[in-house]
Amino acid sequence: MAFYFVKRLGLSALVVGTVLLVLFSLLHMIPGNPAILALGTRATPEAIAEYTARMRLDEPVWVQFVHFVSQALRGDLGADVFSNRPVTAVIGDRIGFSLALILTGMGWAVLLGVPLGCLAAVRPRSWVDRVTGILSVGTIAVPSFLVAIWSLLLFSLQLHWLPAIGAGEPGDLSDQLSHLILPAFAIGLGWVGYLARMVRASMLEVLGEPYIRSARAFGLPPRRIVGGYALRVAILPTITLIGMGFGGLISSAVFAEIIFARPGVGKMIFDAVSDRNFPLVQGGVLVATAFYILVVLVSDLVIAWLDPRVRSSL
């Protein structure tokens, strides 16, 4: 187990390193002088020279990369080109909004999708199953940014139930929560259907397994068979799926943060790319990658925790 954990952490570091390398190379392969791109064509030569020195643009690319990595390992991701604030501080201000959005989005999708999938599997071809099936396919097919725009139009502009933009007043929890509802709804909706379909499929398979038949033959009540036995096994592939799904949610969150003008990391990366604010882009992508890898690692550990066969093979 300890060996497995160390191995996974090592592999994770390798993945993050590779992502950084690719990102770094891409930024430096963009034609033109990065200093001019960042500061604009009308920047003074002094400003360009100062920028070039500050960003170490006069050194070879690999030296820049090594420098960036060694700084990053010390917790220094460089500084915002314009405000000169440390990138870590800028991300620190915003990451909470993104995490809240992503976790809420996946959270409500899991809480609704998994029971719906179970229900559909227990009564295949019933109305619950059919309705879930149709709605699932429908919601999976609609891109999350469309859901975001439509829900914004309907619930904020037409019905005035919920606030349209921003993340709420700092310190006012209920205001922040009400600002969270629409974006979380938008990015999670497709996942409700997706999870329901997945859980239904693996549940149907598990319900046909001989050990479920054994449980029934020993007279266990149906509720316990479905919740205590079948779901314990059927949820395993879904957990992997949820872990991987966070990758998709990170990109959905970018759209949602732009549409709802939430000050999250996604919106930050978007703005930084538009402004050629490279340190911020690098820092943001690094954090997003690390977050995703962490989630996948956690999902694997959760599976190991739930499945003794996996645990003993680690």
Add this chain to the structure above:
Amino acid sequence: MDDTILDVSGLSLDFRTGRGRIRALRDVSFPVRRGRILGIVGESGSGKSTVLWSILGLLARNAEVTSGRIAFQGRDLLGLDDEALRAIRGEKISVVFQDPMTSQIPVLPYARQFSDILYRRSMSRAEKRDAAVELLRRVGIPDPEDRIDAYPHQFSGGMRQRAAIAMSMLTGPNLLLADEPTTALDVTMEAQMIDLMRDLRAAFDTTIVVVSHNLGLIAEMCDDVVVMYAGEVVETGEVRDIFHNARHPYTRALLECDPARVERTGGRLPVIPGDIPDLSASLTGCIFAARCPRAMPICRTETPPDVARGTGHARCHLLEGPGADPDWPPPAGVVAVGRTDPPPAAVRPKRSGEPLLEVRGLNVRFGTMGPIRARIRGVRDPFVDAVLDVDLSVAPGETLALVGESGSGKSTLGRAILNLLPVNRGSVSFDGQSVENRPERRFKPLRRDMAMMFQDPVGSLSPRKSVRALITEPLVIHGAGGRDLNAEAERLADMVRLPRNFLSRYPHELSGGQARRVGVARALSLNPRLIIADEPTAGLDVSVQGEILNLMADLQAEHGLGYLIITHNLPVVRHIADRIAIMYLGRMVEEGPAAEVFAAPAHPYTHALVSGVPYPDPDRRRPPSSAISGEVPSLLRRPPGCDFAPRCPFARPACREAKPPTVHLSPERRHACLFPLVPPERQN
């Protein structure tokens, strides 16, 4: 009828399917007497398991009981609602399932699985645990206090089935149903389970119903027998009556086909020609008439009478009415119904001296962990030896059977010979040239000459290809060279006696025997010289198994094929093998001419295997606790000295010290035992 605990009467059941109603059970009646063991015996499709599921009320959704009663302790189970049935299941009626690998939930520890069964009892958690520990101890699980927290995958196959039996006995049920309880187990485990179930029956005063296709198990365990065929009970009676004085032609045929009961070896095995009838069509007359060699015109039109004779009933026109034959049934020992085709005219070519396949000192090892992990854990040798120093040879026209329990390395050896696994040490020569570890590009031409028959007849066929495509696939892979594939397909189908209209079918439309024929045709398509067959009769019914074995024997006689047959089925081996080689934990423990080895095994393990198979005759039951104890150890924990010493009833201190050398008893016969069972005068 106070001693009848369960009375099934007039049970008829249909399955609604897309192809119409399948009349799976028709008028099934039999009583189960308290305190006895009843065996329901039949081949696949006989409906024996369906009977078991209808007793539990756990039929598939598309099943519909059309008539009948299942009276348990005076109540009709078919009339009970779900709640009332659940109160009976697990408490009064319990089950042991076929495959302990799949019938226990892998993600919950045994402690939880046991206590869940006791959910109706108002016992504390600790009391439930104690009850479970007690039962685990009773079924022979060592250290039950600790082992109860284990998960199923941490138990070996035999221990898992012991745990399954413990689970079923936990509530002290009145009736225990056992669905093929030993089919998934090895010979030595099977013998142990039979002893355990007999022992528990006496201790708990439980009535047992065993469903099985295994006549040996039925003869060994049961007091009463119900014989089913195609959804009908054809005969009932006490076990001696059924095995010595069977009245229904089907029962007789079944007994005559069992290779364990055919004394004469080397000849052709009796078979029941034909297939089980299509139960979705309308059925008139006797259900067995189409395959019965004694069928009369009346059999096809009139339902046979249910005749009470001796200790039971039989449904046959030969017993009563206009078709009655006073000479029926003939005395035991006369082959009355099982048909033995005449052997082909071609005389079996004497095997020549030049071996086709020769394996010398073969070793196959598997890595158990990666190099980094091994370094960290301080494991110097992170490998297990799956095959150790094996020598064998197969001559043209010869059949060598490789016998051993699961974990003996026999399948690994087969794969290594076919270059599907890398060889660690030793050599494999085919036709005089060394072929081990060749790159696939250079091995491919040899695959024309060495064909494989895989274990799972249906699973080894691609479900998306027609039979025609499947049997010509090897030709396509090896470049058919403009041959007419349709003609080839027809030639091969004729060769394996598969009707030509089957060529356009798909694997799921085939029965086990037909799928096996396709497997044989595939193996033969390139005119190989050597066939390696992994469990060629696994999953086949007794009546069909003979056909496949006869077919293989005919093809061998015709083409001089060499066979290497990998199996654990000893009665079959006795019939088809010229020589047998016994493996245990990757080593060859004995090898020799089949007849000699069966008559006088030299190695105690061979002896355990040969005497461990339950014999299909209730008068030849083994004495209780004659079963060899323990299980095949893990390769990771290979015992010091002789591999078999920890389980060997004859082991002496010397056995635990050094690996016994291979000793030749005669040029053809060798063994690896320090104290062989063969009398000393026979040793040279």
